Amino acid sequence: MSDFDSTFLAFIAQRELRVPRCAKTGDVLSYAARLCPDGGTAIEWVKASGAATLYSFAVYRRQYSPDFPVPYNVALVELAEGPRLISTVIVDDLASLRVDMKLMADFDDAGKLVFKPA
Amino acid sequence: MSGLSAVTGLGFSELSRQSIGSIRDLAVAAIRDAARDAGILLADIDGLLLNQSTLAPANALPLKIQEDLGLRDLRLLTALEAKGSSAIQMLQYATMAVRSGMAKTVACVFADTPLSPGKGGGQAFAVESPVTGIEGWEGQYGLFGATGSYALSARRYMHVYNATERHLGAVALSGRHWAERNPRAFLRTKLTMADYLASPYIVEPFRMLDCAYPINGAVAVILTGSDRAKDGPKPPVYIHGFGQGHLGTPSRAGFAPELSTGGVLAGKGAFEMAGIGAADVSMCQFYDAFSFSTLMALEDYGLCGPGEAGAFVLDGHTSPGGRLPVNTSGGHLSGYYLQGMTPISEAVIQARSDGGERQSDRNEIILVNGSGGRLEYHAALIMSPLPMLSKRRG
Numbered sequence: 001m002s003d004f005d006s007t008f009l010a011f012i013a014q015r016e017l018r019v020p021r022c023a024k025t026g027d028v029l030s031y032a033a034r035l036c037p038d039g040g041t042a043i044e045w046v047k048a049s050g051a052a053t054l055y056s057f058a059v060y061r062r063q064y065s066p067d068f069p070v071p072y073n074v075a076l077v078e079l080a081e082g083p084r085l086i087s088t089v090i091v092d093d094l095a096s097l098r099v100d101m102k103l104m105a106d107f108d109d110a111g112k113l114v115f116k117p118a
Numbered sequence: 119m120s121g122l123s124a125v126t127g128l129g130f131s132e133l134s135r136q137s138i139g140s141i142r143d144l145a146v147a148a149i150r151d152a153a154r155d156a157g158i159l160l161a162d163i164d165g166l167l168l169n170q171s172t173l174a175p176a177n178a179l180p181l182k183i184q185e186d187l188g189l190r191d192l193r194l195l196t197a198l199e200a201k202g203s204s205a206i207q208m209l210q211y212a213t214m215a216v217r218s219g220m221a222k223t224v225a226c227v228f229a230d231t232p233l234s235p236g237k238g239g240g241q242a243f244a245v246e247s248p249v250t251g252i253e254g255w256e257g258q259y260g261l262f263g264a265t266g267s268y269a270l271s272a273r274r275y276m277h278v279y280n281a282t283e284r285h286l287g288a289v290a291l292s293g294r295h296w297a298e299r300n301p302r303a304f305l306r307t308k309l310t311m312a313d314y315l316a317s318p319y320i321v322e323p324f325r326m327l328d329c330a331y332p333i334n335g336a337v338a339v340i341l342t343g344s345d346r347a348k349d350g351p352k353p354p355v356y357i358h359g360f361g362q363g364h365l366g367t368p369s370r371a372g373f374a375p376e377l378s379t380g381g382v383l384a385g386k387g388a389f390e391m392a393g394i395g396a397a398d399v400s401m402c403q404f405y406d407a408f409s410f411s412t413l414m415a416l417e418d419y420g421l422c423g424p425g426e427a428g429a430f431v432l433d434g435h436t437s438p439g440g441r442l443p444v445n446t447s448g449g450h451l452s453g454y455y456l457q458g459m460t461p462i463s464e465a466v467i468q469a470r471s472d473g474g475e476r477q478s479d480r481n482e483i484i485l486v487n488g489s490g491g492r493l494e495y496h497a498a499l500i501m502s503p504l505p506m507l508s509k510r511r512g
Contacts, residue, residue, distance in 0.1 A: 001253050002253075005253045008252055009252065028370070029368075030251060030368040030369045030370040031251040031252050031369070032368070032369055033251070033368065055274065056270045056271070056274040056277070056376070057270070057273060058261075058266050058269035058273060058322060058323075059319070059321065059322040060266065060321050060322075061318065061320065061321065061322060062318070062319070062320045062321070064260065064262040064263065065244075065260065065262065068260035068262075072260060074261045074270070076249065076270045076274075078370075078371055082370040082371040082372070083369070084250075084369045085250040085252075086249050086250045086256050086259055086261055087259060088259050099273065099274065099277040100277070112258050
């Protein structure tokens with residue numbers, strides 16, 4: 001695993017959501033990037049506010065694994081800082097999910113990053 | 119502009135939902151069939167390009183297949199990996215090889231056996247899809263399969279353009295109408311919109327009918343220079359243009375990879391090389407692993423404006439009798455899912471006027487595409503039964 005991945009995951013393990021940013025220019029990168037736009041490698045990790053919107057979501061209705069009993073949602077969340085990442089939205093009613101709804105980051109009891117309607 | 123190369127042979131292994139042999143064995147069968155179809159001996163093949171599914175075990179289709187076929191003195195031999203764009207890419211590199219003179223007669227093959235006892239279609243493709251970019255991240259959330267990652271893209275597209283599930287269903291129905299006329303198609307029973315809407319979701323908004331129908335099998339083509347194409351027993355199918363597009367779109371605010379993909383760039387390359395424009399395309403064979411993929415392809419290749427593909431399909435224009443036949447084999451959804459070889463094989467059949475009950479007279483300029491990953495990797499070809507395409511509007 002690259003340092004980029006392990007750094008992000010280490011923050012998550014401490015219940016911190018951080019976003020990668022070019023130290024030189026301040027440009028926020030996506031989680032899939034590994035270099036700054038100018039090819040530089042100096043990346044710093046900045047605490048995210050937790051504010052986000054629901055860029056898209058999918059609801060699994062057919063069981064793929066016993067660890068994930070259906071129905072459940074997988075969310076593609078856009079952080080206020082810019083980067084998008086996969087997570088899930090904690091809602092009682094899946095029918096309440098709406099693209100572009102406002103969300104706030106949280107961590108569940110197991111330390112997994114989740115989002116709740118804001 | 120005359121054809122850059124020509125497909126002179128098309129071969130199939132047996133296609134089945136049951137176990138019928140290894141990927142390697144099926145590939146050999148398809149190449150033998152393609153050589154027979156081209157009227158050549160296996161010994162005449164001096165180039166070999168191989169592609170297996172990313173999800174198949176590593177080395178399921180090894181270079182050693184050269185020896186299975188008894189091929190000596192190959193001047194081109196490699197395995198390609200470009201996900202769903204691979205098969206189209208094989209034909210592109212084969213074209214470059216024959217045009218450069220590095221090889222004369224190139225066989226390109228894809229083989230897959232996703233189904234085996236105890237491993238059904240859903241499980242075959244139920245691997246976590248990397249979307250975020252952090253290793254292993256999606257494992258915590260159960261984002262299994264391309265079905266899930268494509269569902270995310272489809273939902274975003276549908277939200278932005280007010281598209282509905284009826285638009286997805288229209289694609290499934292269009293393919294099924296063509297499959298009804300294809301003896302090689304696996305799903306041929308009549309389907310109505312009511313049937314589609316009543317069927318259960320797999321990953322909302324996708325139903326089973328929105329997803330490719332996996333089968334075990336292999337397809338191979340033989341490709342030569344266009345000057346040699348008329349030597350064979352079958353009408354040659356000329357390649358007039360080709361292109362690729364891999365945008366590397368960042369997953370962050372300000373970018374919308376769900377609305378416009380590398381198909382635009384692949385199409386630009388293919389159209390410019392062929393000296394045509396989107397308005398000249400008479401038929402499309404699209405990589406439709408999902409119904410949504412067809413909507414994206416119609417827009418990315420300029421056959422429809424942004425957000426308009428759903429209505430276009432719902433109006434019947436891509437179905438039998440429509441003005442732009444699409445996926446006349448039934449495609450991946452109702453025909454057979456052999457990744458990039460599904461659209462290529464049908465383009466060849468239609469260009470040769472071999473389509474029987476499903477033959478369309480709009481086979482003059484066929485756009486054939488491949489796409490893979492989460493609509494990240496794209497390649498396209500322009501194929502035609504005509505050796506020359508007269509200069510057309512751009």
